[in-house]
Amino acid sequence: MxxxxxxxxxxxxxxxxxxxxxxxxxxxxxxxxxxxxxxxxxxxxxxxxxxxxxxxxxxxxxxxxxxxxxxxxxxxxxxxxxxxxxxxxxxxxxxxxxxxxxxxxxxxxxxxRIESLKGDDSSEGFPSLTREELNDLGKAFSSLDVNCAIKGMGKYKAPGPDGYQPVFYQSCWEVVGESVQRFVLDFFALGQLTEGMNDALVVLIAKVGKPEQMTHFRPISLCNVLFKTITKVLMLRMKKVISKLIGPAQSSFIPGRLSTDNIVLVQEAVHSMRRKKGRKGWMLLKLDLEKAYDRIRWDFLEDTLTAARFPEKWVSWIMSCVTGPSMSLLWNGEKSDSFKPLRGLRQGDPLSPYLLVLCLERLCHLIDYSVCSGEWKPISLSRGGPKLSHICFADDLILFAEASVKQIRVIRRVLERFCVASGQKVSLEKSKIFFSANVSRDMEKLISDESGIKSTRDLGKYLGMPVLQKRINKETFSDVLEKVSSRLAGWKGRCLSLAGRLTLTKAVLASIPIHTMSTILLPKSTLESLDKVSQSFLWGSHSGQRKQHLVNWKKVCSRKCDGGLGIRASKDMNKALLAKLGWRLIHDQNSLWARVVVVPGIRWVIGDGNHAKFWTEKWLLNKPLTEVVTGALPHGVLDLRVCEFWQNGSGWVLDRIEPYIPAQVVLQLRSVVLDNITGSRDRISWGESANGEFTVSSAYSLLTNNSNPRQDMGKLFNRVWHVIAPERVRLFIWLGMHQALMTNAERQRRHLSDSGICPVCRSAEETILHILRDCPAMDGVWIRLVPAGKRHAFFAKTLMEWLYVNLGDDTWVGDSGWSTQFAMAIWWAWKWRCGNVFGVQGKCRDRVKFLKDLAIEVTLAHEKAAEQQKKQVGRVEKQIAWLKPAAGWVKVNTDGASRGNPGLAAAGGVLRDETGKWCGGFSLNIGVCSAPLAELWGVYYGLYIAWERRATRVELELDSEMVVGFLKTGISEYHPLSFLVRLCHGFLARDWIVRISHVYREANRLADGLANYAFSLPLGFRFFEVVPDSVNAILLEDTGGTAFPRRVRL
Structure with missing residues (x-):
């Protein structure tokens, strides 16, 4: 079809x-x-x-x-x-x-379902974009842009009027892709939308528990996927310049800015205002724009885009998408008659948030002008700090000004001017004014009467966080606990198995409390209650019935490889999220917040070496060098900086270092050089992540690293989570490893039973191993399943040894793996035992045949899922060969290798002309470093040789996608590899043409061979005018066009 x-x-x-x-x-x-x-x-x-x-x-x-x-x-x-x-x-x-x-x-x-609704009556100056930014905006869109937009959509997002979800396009791309690309690119060429393409269905999403009025709903537009593809293509291109066009007062939808920035600023402002003294008082206005998206006038939007200096064709494209749609309301699943709006942006369109932010920036311009002209008196939160007049997050506005009637009139004039031009309206009923402690009640009343906005002592919530004006207690954040409890305690949760409850617990803890935890340390009682609710739900407790908690919560909250389930404990997660806030403060030089340092995870990225201490701070290893010294250090050296052990022209002063640290560390030191070329200073980096950037996940791991209970069991737990079996079977085995299955022996230990005897054979204590292996009820099963030659060892092992060996056995028995057969057998051994105990007997003519068939079914399901993933990735087999450069060009191939990552490392590279002739090559024995660092050393020396050979047109090829990304798009200055990347960029910026491309390893074999050859050479650099014998055969194969098969992504 x-x-x-x-x-x-x-x-x-x-x-x-x-x-x-x-x-x-x-x-x-x-x-x-x-x-x-x-x-x-x-x-x-x-x-x-x-x-x-x-x-x-x-x-x-x-x-x-x-x-x-x-x-x-x-x-x-x-x-x-x-x-x-x-x-x-x-x-x-x-x-x-x-x-x-x-x-x-x-x-x-x-x-x-919507039952009824009641009426209200109960019946100037964008920054200029650079020429490069304008050129990037104006660059023609390609089929790749369309592909990225389609693939970036959620598969099962609600469909628009045409009834198609993104999953249709994603799964049928081979058939429909070319047509979709042509349709989208035709729009950008002609500037006209097909009739009805920007039509939308409107659904009303309730904002409160029992909505009755129109204001209780948020209208969301369901747009056609083809239309959203066009607007998403525009959005992805606009996203590159939006942070330059939008001032620092706005935080919503801008890359690098977060809602937590505004939350902390408001908290600081309220804290400061509560302590204000003196004659001059201050006020904070919390304003609500009524239906901000729906009220934007189209002529104002067009004027805003022109004022922001968007190219004329961009303005035309955007206005074609925004204007003239036909819309229908979905009312309890039924489609209403259509209507045509005359203004407004659609919530649900990927471009709309960016257009709203641009329009609101016009208000920011008016406020800034009033401040600069002296009319608007902003507040200062700290001596010498910046003055605050306003902050915005989408349609949530916070204004700050001196508390006077004159100032409220200035604010009214500014708001009225903006509202008349844009179509916006301030909801006076939802807005509030908060005054500093030194403002009299009379002045408060005068200002409130003049503005029409009620004064308040309690601002309520801002961006989902309570604005704190008193001491924090467990009631302050009780709503967070209520939300988590109601989400988990819903009766539909009883339909889930332990595996399903585990997934839901993780999902709830990773969503509902995270926003609140990101800006404040919650009370200990609240954090403990969050864990208790999650713990009870996980083990199946619900109202009126408490279930046994089979495994200690601390074990459950450890990593899977350490014997846990990977649930994150609330207390440690709260600390990790606050550490992220602190980390952002360290690197935000213009921040209003107090400087916070997260000590445990910090390490230095070395630049010129003038700041980091050589012996006592983390810069080379993940610990100070004092922790690896092999002898007593000389007196007075602990405070010496890194640069004091470096000599320009010759490198590290090793005679002052080698006597005190292991040879392996010296090798690692040799891979580091100080930056005396670009003048870069030492920077603080996050040592717990590979790229030097802070992540909550790495902070959480750091906080919980010392409390992991079963680190010696990592290999066994990894086998549990990797065995081919349903998730509920893996969880059953995990419980068994923790001795948490409710056998009679365990029930007796917990004083829940008087006897620990097996109820089936009545001849031995009912332990886990007895039920799963040693009970006579399982004799016939294991004798038929286990080969005769393996039976003695099979029945001789302890529980942990038994599980470890059998879960790791990849031998295929018939049409399934032994580890799968074993996992299904012990799972059903438990189920059969429970059936006997509780009198539930199922039909099973042949247990062994049943288990084998079940194992085959599980294996086929696993293979089907894996095959489905392969289809989604889309791989085809291709012949890969090294290709000669174009006429007049030379080609540089480089590679790096690390045996251990980090470990002994080397790099290699080769320069060849348009005929494939060898023009020079090198091998570099680096010492000890990571694979990406070795790759970068290879690139650096490859570019160095090409420059020295006076090449003017160079094709640079390497097989590391990561490093190609570094070279093309740059790298954070906090990344441990930033110095070498800057050195390479220095070469690339010289007066020549260098094209960088990623190739597969099959097309980079000669560079790989030279890198491996370097391991047999002394430390340092070695240049080859002629081809080394060890790689001569590879050179001949490359020149002859020898190709090798490889499955590659479409």
């Missing part, structure tokens, strides 16, 4: 419309009702299995297999249907739970 609908004679919208009708007919006539098909299949399977209880024939077994295969397909279809309808984003694949998805959908529909 897809291929028949898609042909070159139809436009993309026409093809989509035709396909939609065919799919509707196919769904009605062929696909049918999934629920009815499922029920019919269940009846047929039961009939066949009842007959098999009486007699087994090949025909019946074959029919059972066919019906089960069809039933599996129907279950998968049913799961996908309810998954899409449920709109759940957290769920992990592998724990099929249609009941949960169905329940989630029903709840969502009930919550979103």
């Amino acid at each position: 897809l291929k028949d609908s898609w042909n070159s004679q139809l436009t993309t919208p026409q093809a989509l419309a035709g396909l939609r009708e065919k799919l509707k007919r196919w769904n009605r006539e062929v696909f049918g009702d999934v629920q009815k098909r499922k029920e019919k299949l269940m009846e047929e399977i039961k009939k066949v299995q009842d007959l098999l209880e009486l007699t087994q024939t090949d025909a019946l077994l074959s029919k059972e297999a066919g019906l089960l295969e069809e039933f599996e397909l129907v279950l998968e279809q049913e799961e996908i249907i309810w998954f899409q309808k449920s709109r759940e984003k957290w769920i992990a694949l592998g724990d099929r739970n249609t009941t949960y998805f169905h329940t989630s959908t029903i709840i969502r529909r009930r919550r979103n």
Whole structure:
């Protein structure tokens, strides 16, 4: 149907419309009702299995297999249907739970149903863009831009009027891709949208628990994916310059700016105002713009884009997308009559947030002008610090001014001027004024009457955070605990297995409390309560019924490789998030916040060596060099700087270093050089991440690193999480490793039972190992499953040894791996035991055959999922060969290698002309360093040789995508490799042409050979005028065009 609908004679919208009708007919006539098909299949399977209880024939077994295969397909279809309808984003694949998805959908529909609504009456100066920035904006869009926009959309985002979700385009890209690219690029060429393409459906999302008035809803537009592709392409290009056009007062949607910036500023302002003394008082206005997106006038938007000096064609493109849509309201799932708006931006369009921010910047310009002219008196929070007049986050405005009637009139004039021009309206009912402590009540009343805005002693919440004006206690953040509790305690959570509850717990803890934790240290009682709620939900407790907590919470919160489940403890997560805030303060020179330093994870990135201390600070290793010294250091050297051990022209003064540190550390030291060329200073870097940038995840790992309970068990736990088995089976094995299965022996230990005897054989204590292996009930299973030659060792091991050996056994037995058979066998050993204890007996004619078939089913499901991932990545086999450079060009191939990463490292490179002739090569034995650093040394010396050989046109090829990215787009100055990248950029900026490209290893074999050859050479650089014998064969193969197969991404 897809291929028949898609042909070159139809436009993309026409093809989509035709396909939609065919799919509707196919769904009605062929696909049918999934629920009815499922029920019919269940009846047929039961009939066949009842007959098999009486007699087994090949025909019946074959029919059972066919019906089960069809039933599996129907279950998968049913799961996908309810998954899409449920709109759940957290769920992990592998724990099929249609009941949960169905329940989630029903709840969502009930919550979103709208019963009734009541009326209100109860019945100047953008910065100039540089020529390079304007050229980048004006650069023609390509098919790659379209691909990036489509792939960046969420698969199951709600469809627009045409009914197609992004997943349709993403999964059918091979068929529809060319047509979609042509449609989008035609718009940019002609500047005209197809009729109806920017139409949208409007859904009303409730902002409060029981909405009744129009103001209680947020209108969200559901746009066609083709239209969103156009606006997302524009947005991705605009995103590159938006931070320059928008001043520091706005934080929303601007790269590098966060809502936490505004939250901290408001907290600091309120804290300062509560302590103000003297005659001059101050006021803070918290303003709400009523339906900010919907009120933007289109002529004002066009004027704003022109004022921001966007190219004329950009203004035309944006206005074509914004103006003239036809919209319909989705009311309880039904589509209303269409209407045509005369103003407004659509929430749901990727471009709209950036357009709103640009329009609001015009208000910032008016305020800045009033401040500069002396009319507006801004507040100063600290002596000598910057003065604050306003901060914005989307449509949330905070204004600061001196508390006087004259000032409130200035503010009113500025706001009225902006509102008249833009169409905006300030909601006086939702706005508030907060006064400093030294403002009299009479003055407060005068200002409030003049403005029409009520004064308040409590600002409530700002950007989801309470504005604190008193001592923090557990009631301050009780709403966070309530949200987490209600999300976890919902009755639909009872539909989940332990694996599903684990995933939901992680998702809730990683979303709801994170925003609050990011700016303030929550009370200890609140953090403990968050963990208690999560802990109870994980183990299945709910109102009226408490379940046993089988494993200590501290163990549960450790990493998976350390025996935990990877849940993050609230207390440590709170600290890690605050550390991120502190880290941003360190590197924000213009910040208003107090300087905070996060000591444990900080290390130095060496520039000129004038700041970092050689012996006592972290710069070379992840610990100070004093911790690895092999002898007593001379008196008075601990405070010496790194530069004092370096001599220009000759490098490190090793006779002052080598006697005191191990030889391996000396080798690592040799890979570091001081920056006496660009004059870069030493910088503070985050030593817990590879790129020197702070991450919450690495901070959390640092905080919890010393409390991991089972670090010696890492290999065993890794085998648990990598065995091919359903997630619930892995969790069962994890419980067994922690001795947390409720056997009779464990129940007796916990004083829940008087006897620890096995209820099946009644001849031995019921331990975990007894149930899974040693009980006579499992004898027949293991004797048939385990080969005769392995039985003695199999039955002789302790529990941990037994699990370790069998979970790591990759031997294939029949059509599945032994580790999978083993995992499924012990899982069902437990289930059979529980069936015996609780009197639930299932039909199982042949347990061994059942387990083998189950293992095959699990293996096939795993392979199917892996195959699906491969399809999404899209790989094809290609022949890869080294290619000669174009006429008049030379080609430099470089490579780096590290045996250990970091470990012994080397680099190599070669220079060849347009005929493939050897023009020179090198090998560099570096010492000890990481693989990326070795790659960069290879690039540096490759460029150096090409420059010395007076090459004017160079093609530089290497097989590290990371390093190619560094060379093309730059690197953070806090990155440990920043110095070498700057040196390479210095070469690239010289008077020559250098093209940098990534190639696969098969096209870089000669450089790789020279790098490996360097390991056999002494430390240092070695240049080769002629080809070394060890790589001569590779050179001949490259010159002859020898190719090698490789599966590459499409």
